[in-house]
Amino acid sequence: xxxxxxxxxxxxxxxxxxxxxxxxxxxxxxxxxxxxxxxxxxxxxxxxxxxxxxxxxxxxxxxxxxxxxxxxxxxxxxxxxxxxxxxxxxxxxxxxxxxxxxxxxxxxxxxxxxxxxxxxxxxxxxxxxxxxxxxxxxxxxxxxxxxxxxxxxxxxxxxxxxxxxxxxxxxxxxxxxxxxxxxxxxxxxxxxxxxxxxxxxxxxxxxxxxxxxxxxxxxxxxxxxxxxxxxxxxxxxxxx
Amino acid sequence: xxxxxxxxxxxxxxxxxxxxxxxxxxxxxxxxxxxxxxxxxxxxxxxxxxxxxxxxxxxxxxxxxxxxxxxxxxxxxxxxxxxxxxxxxxxxxxxxxxxxxxxxxxxxxxxxxxxxxxxxxxxxxxxxxxxxxxxxxxxxxxxxxxxxxxxxxxxxxxxxxxxxxxxxxxxxxxxxxxxxxxxxxxxxxxxxxxxxxxxxxxxxxxxxxxxxxxxxxxxxxxxxxxxxxxxxx
Numbered sequence: 316x317x318x319x320x321x322x323x324x325x326x327x328x329x330x331x332x333x334x335x336x337x338x339x340x341x342x343x344x345x346x347x348x349x350x351x352x353x354x355x356x357x358x359x360x361x362x363x364x365x366x367x368x369x370x371x372x373x374x375x376x377x378x379x380x381x382x383x384x385x386x387x388x389x390x391x392x393x394x395x396x397x398x399x400x401x402x403x404x405x406x407x408x409x410x411x412x413x414x415x416x417x418x419x420x421x422x423x424x425x426x427x428x429x430x431x432x433x434x435x436x437x438x439x440x441x442x443x444x445x446x447x448x449x450x451x452x453x454x455x456x457x458x459x460x461x462x463x464x465x466x467x468x469x470x471x472x473x474x475x476x477x478x479x480x481x482x483x484x485x486x487x488x489x490x491x492x493x494x495x496x497x498x499x500x501x502x503x504x505x506x507x508x509x510x511x512x513x514x515x516x517x518x519x520x521x522x523x524x525x526x527x528x529x530x531x532x533x534x535x536x537x538x539x540x541x542x543x544x545x546x547x548x549x550x551x552x553x554x555x
Numbered sequence: 556x557x558x559x560x561x562x563x564x565x566x567x568x569x570x571x572x573x574x575x576x577x578x579x580x581x582x583x584x585x586x587x588x589x590x591x592x593x594x595x596x597x598x599x600x601x602x603x604x605x606x607x608x609x610x611x612x613x614x615x616x617x618x619x620x621x622x623x624x625x626x627x628x629x630x631x632x633x634x635x636x637x638x639x640x641x642x643x644x645x646x647x648x649x650x651x652x653x654x655x656x657x658x659x660x661x662x663x664x665x666x667x668x669x670x671x672x673x674x675x676x677x678x679x680x681x682x683x684x685x686x687x688x689x690x691x692x693x694x695x696x697x698x699x700x701x702x703x704x705x706x707x708x709x710x711x712x713x714x715x716x717x718x719x720x721x722x723x724x725x726x727x728x729x730x731x732x733x734x735x736x737x738x739x740x741x742x743x744x745x746x747x748x749x750x751x752x753x754x755x756x757x758x759x760x761x762x763x764x765x766x767x768x769x770x771x772x773x774x775x776x777x778x779x780x781x782x783x784x785x786x787x788x
Contacts, residue, residue, distance in 0.1 A: 322632045322656065362694050363698070363741055365694070408558075408691070546732035
C-alpha cells in the first residue's frame with residue numbers, strides 16, 4: 316500500500332544509501348538467526364508468500380487505481396523476521412519490473428517491512444480480545460497508517476539538503492536560515508533546527524493529496540486482509 | 556505481473572545479448588545504472604536511453620510489449636518532476652533517469668534466464684536468500700496457474716463484474732484465501748522434497764563455469780561507451 320514509487324535518481328544518495336545499509340543490517344541479522352534456528356520448514360512458505368504478494372499486486376480492481384499488497388497477511392502468517400525477508404524479495408522483483416527504482420529497494424523494504432511487523436504485533440495483541448477478522452482489520456489499519464506516515468517522513472527527508480542535516484548532526488553554524496527565520500546576530504538554540512527545517516520543507520500539498528488518495532487504498536487493503544484472515548480462521552483455524 | 560512473459564523471452568532469445576555471459580551483462584548494468592544515477596546531464600541521459608533502446612532492438616525484443624511496464628516509471632517520474640520533488644534536476648533528466656534504469660533491468664530480465672541470474676547472485680548473496688528467491692520464482696509460476704484458473708471460473712460465473720465492487724471484492728478475497736490455503740499444502744510438499752534431497756543451505760552446490768564468448772564484447776563495449784560518453788559530456 317505504502318510502497319514508494321520513486322524512480323532511480325530522484326532521492327538524494329544519502330537517503331537511499333542509508334535505506335540500503337539499514338536493510339542490509341536487518342537482513343543479515345534475520346538470515347543469521349534463521350540459519351541458526353534451522354527454520355528450514357518455513358523457508359518454502361516465505362517464497363510462496365512472496366509469490367502470493369506479487370500475484371495479489373497484479374489483480375485488477377476494476378475502476379480503482381490501486382493494487383493489493385497483502386504485506387500484513389504475510390506478517391501474520393510468517394512472523395516479523397521472515398516477513399521482512401519476503402518484503403525485501405518482493406521489492407527486488409518489483410524494482411526489476413520498473414515498479415520503484417532499484418536504489419529505493421532498501422527504503423521500500425523498511426516502509427513495507429514496518430507494515431508487516433506492526434501488522435504481526437497488532438494481530439498478536441488483539442487476537443485474544445477480538446475475533447480474528449476484527450483483530451486483523453485493526454492491525455492492518457494501524458500498520459498501513461504507520462507505514463504511510465513513515466513513507467511521508469522519507470519524502471520530507473528527501474527535501475532536506477545535506478547542510479540542513481549536518482548543521483544539527485555536527486553542530487555546524489547555520490549559514491542559510493531563510494526557511495526558519497532565525498536571527499544570526501544573536502545566539503539561539505539549535506536543537507530544534509532540523510525539525511524547523513523539516514517543517515519548512517515538507518511538501519504539504521503533496522502529502523495532503525497523497526493522504527486523500529491513500530484513504531480508499533487503506534480501506535480496501537484492510538477489508539481484503541480482514542476477509543482473508545476471517546476465511547482462514549473459518550476453514551483452518553490452526554493456521555493463525 | 557509479466558514475469559512469465561519475460562521468462563519466455565529470456566529462455567527463447569537467440570540474440571548476442573542473450574548469448575552473452577551473466578557477469579558481462581551485470582557489469583554493463585552496474586556501469587550504466589551508476590552513471591545514469593549520478594549524471595545530471597540531459598544529453599548524456601538521452602544518449603544512454605538511445606543506447607538502451609538500441610539494445611532492445613538488437614536483442615529482438617518487442618518494445619511495444621514493454622511500453623506498459625515502462626509507463627510506471629514514466630508516470631511517477633513525471634509526477635515528481637511536475638511537483639518539484641525531484642530537487643534541482645531538470646524534468647527531462649528525471650524522466651530519462653527513471654525510464655532508462657527501469658528499461659535496463661527489464662532488458663536483463665528478458666535476456667537472461669532466471670536460474671542464471673540467481674546462480675550469479677549466489678556468489679554475493681547468502682545461500683538462504685538465493686534459495687528463497689528461487690522458491691519465490693518457482694512458486695509464482697505454480698500459483699499463477701491456480702489463481703488464473705480461479706479467476707476465469709469467477710468471471711465465467713459472474714463472480715467478478717464491473718460496477719459490482721463489493722460482490723467482486725468478496726469473491727476475489729475468497730479466491731485469494733483459497734490460494735493461501737493451497738500454498739500451505741504446497742509449502743509442506745516443497746519442504747518434504749528439499750528434506751528428501753538432503754537440503755543444506757544453498758541449492759547451488761556446484762556453480763557452472765563462466766564461458767566467455769565473443770558475444771560478451773557487446774555488453775562490455777556498451778558499458779565502456781557509456782563511460783566514455785559520461786566523461787566527454
